[in-house]
Amino acid sequence: MASIAHENQKLIVEQQWAIGKFSFYTNVVVSELAEGIHATKDKLEEPIQYAQQIYNSKTPVIYISHRLNSYSFDPVAYGEIVAMFPNLIGFAIVSTNRYRRMLASLEKLFIKRPISVFYDLEEAFIWAEKLIGTHIPTSPLR
Template sequence: MKFEKTPYFEKLKPYKLELPFGNYFFCKNLVVGELFEGVHFDWIMAKILLQEIYKFYGENAKICYIANRINAYSIDPQNWLRIEKEYDILLASAIVVYNNASYINASLEKHFTKKSIKRCLSLNEAMDWVENLREFN
């Protein structure tokens, strides 16, 4: 389900960032990303997104990221390592999967970071998980 069609969108009133490769919703301490169909999310795209995150939240911010994988796309799993090493802005991430292939890819990605990545079967599960992180309570 698209983030814009959930009650969270109305409740959190996020800033929507439209990039050539996906839409991103900036909420308090949280970014929800929805990449477009067929995109290969590489390091160049990751840096563009991270620069926008820094502009919005500031360079000392600590946020969570939810990848709402409503579309089929690929990601360079090394991005997780580079984000952690070069930016260190993520506290934790959740990947919302809608099919078996996405679940397998998310499982692989978990091995590329020391930060927590939660695989979720719904956006509700991901939002509940983020809301209950001790870093935000």
């Protein structure tokens, strides 16, 4: 994953788990889940707990799913994940694949946060920064 640094979004750390690679920025988490994985709440628990250690409970955070690989996701888990990470204020999906973009439209039914679909990571970061700008800025680190 290429590091994208915006005026307000600096890369803090990148972590690799069996489920995929996660990049933690000032207010944004970008994931690239592994090919063929079936993502569940249990498999995402470790990256979520890691994010909870990085961000304080008042820091607004956007999750960007950079869908370079083909994988499946349990949509019922969205509610549980949002409950685990209440300062998650938005969700972005980045994909050029037509099928994955269509599935993203269905995911909107399960995510009770602002959600948008983009063709590239740069567009998702621009959207994220606008959404973050509507929230009171806080220190990103504990």
